[in-house]
Amino acid sequence: MKILIKNGHVVDAKSGRNGLYDILIEEGRIVEIGNNLEITNGDWIDASGKYVLPGFVDAHCHLRDPGFEYKEDMESGTKSAAKGGFTSIACMPNTDPVIDNQSVVKYIINKAKQEGVVNVYPIGAITKGQKGEELSEIGELKFAGAVAISDDGKPVKSSSLMKKALQYASMFDTTVISHCEDTDLAEDGVMNEGYYSTVLGLKGIPSAAESIMVARDLILAEYTKAPIHIAHVSTELSVDLIRMAKKRGVRVTAETCPHYFSLTDEACSNFNTNAKVNPPLRGKKDVDAVIEGLRDGTIDIIATDHAPHHPDDKNVEFNLAASGMVGFETALPLAVTYLVHPGYLTIEKLVEKMCLNPSKILGLNKGTIEVGKAADLTIIDLNEENTVHVENFKSKGKNSPFNGFLLKGAVYYTLVDGKVVVREKILL
């Protein structure tokens, strides 16, 4: 089966390709990139007026499967990803059971093959049960198919254990993804500490709780010479610390999420539990610093931290509400609206941060448009405006603070291994 994508504006960060091209796909692979390509039979996609990008790669999401299938499962999670233009996603290990051994890794890979519509890569736990006590079998996780390790949601509290994790994982070329939070300092806080926590009478989490842990982990990464990836950067000081560490030659990469460059803690007003997330939404100067970090390359990637929850987990007192928001289906429009249109990122830079860099960090052979590679592609309209309606999400989770937002940028097509999964904005 041949597919020809005609007249799209192709942007690829690796080759630097940026212009009008046709792309010919055969047997799931890209076989030719050129002009005036023709086919006599097969599928034909008109991409004129649209951008043809490598499929997005998400280095940070929660699929909730196994264990919390009432929040999301393999089918709904991957469909949501495809709808958002993601063709490869890496899921965090805070499932039940935790992804801390090879059987759970294999379960996820198999389930994704059966029910998933995009490529799924499990991330293993740093410690057994994410308890922060003993290292999990990192070598076995890696060989079973885990692409990185993380105790996401929970920081590794012991500096000594974190040092050993970095040393041990680097032996297997496995990147440690760190959720940076000093839980003593965060205490039982439920939103960012600042004016809005004062106004709402909610216990605040100081931004220092994140930055202190970022500093510690950067120091440990420098000391061990091991690679480290800092998850969901949300504070000004974290950005500055990472910038400094990069100058010092630390093998650090960093991510942020759309909500950290588009919303402040004001979104928690009126006790809106859909704005409850960890790390919490911060102040204006943190948002500006995150954008600057993306602009100057301190922050390498945009990840979703897609965290679906059931309404029962959110429709409760703010203190009791689960943290997290769904992210796949709003990621591209948020990046386009808050980064590309205002001129902070070019479309090439966006492709770098949503395709090439996450693929590199996870060691995937993805995130580019090249002859011979799997045809993982996303076709977008950069200017189309749509209002976010959570009830239309393919994810089981409707927990988004962006409901009702008017955003620019729409995913028209998603192709995974040459298979059209989304066509004309409709999930097939």
Next chain:
Amino acid sequence: MNLKSKDLLGLKDLTAQEIGHILATAKTMKVVLTTNNKKTPHLQGKSIVTLFYENSTRTRLSFELASKYMSASSANISASGSSVAKGETLIDTGRTIDRMGTDIIVIRHPMSGAPHLLARNVNASVINAGDGMNEHPTQALLDIFTILEKKGKLEGLKIAIIGDIYHSRVARSNIWGLTKMGAEVSVAGPSTLIPPGLEKTGVKVFTTVQEALLDADVVMGLRIQLERQKKGLFPSIREYARFFGLDEKRLKLAKEDALVLHPGPVNRGVELSSGVTDSEHSLINEQVTNGVAVRMALLYLLTRRSGNENTN
């Protein structure tokens, strides 16, 4: 005039005009309250439920008497001894109460925003009787009523609020209410108990009690929770009292006719010395009486509001 919202969740959401209207109504209610025959028909046929997830003596009693004086049917639910203790969600509990024909639910809850969640999910009017660290609007209304009664105005008055501002819903409601009514509010307390960004609400923040007290027309003490000491927020009760306690000597910094308020119960010798608590400056007992009047006013206004909606 009518209150705009079906609920009373906080003073943050009220206009100065609405606060003024509640205070004026409370003035009438106080007349009723101080007569020999404390019974009016205003709430006949209305039902009021108090739903308390935290212990309370005076607030609950105050609401209950306010309902009874106005001939409402009233009932009480405590978190212990109900399905709440069996893990029922707030929304489910609220809907159950709602469906029994309740007109007003008075809720106290240890978590900020709980009354807001309830209000969004029931038809009954919801009155916040204290939620976490957020608001305690009826307490602030009775405080403001008491000040207005004694001083005849609020505009331009200097009000000092002293103590644990961070955890205090009383302080927050008073800050919203008093600043809306044109008073100048100063706060003082240990720096660990001053929440961040407080000055953005329009109050002056001091770390010495002397600065806040200077020329004050009204001084409000807040109850200090003894367990905060264990959390490392201040070193000892003794040191707290030394730097932030209000005694006769310190009170001299305020105006000669300064009023002293406290939401109660007072830790004597900590926030207020016994001398100050029992002095002629102190309006603590008056506050309690006014609390009933203010709550009668609110019950009246909220039920009247829903009645109007149905008939007009």
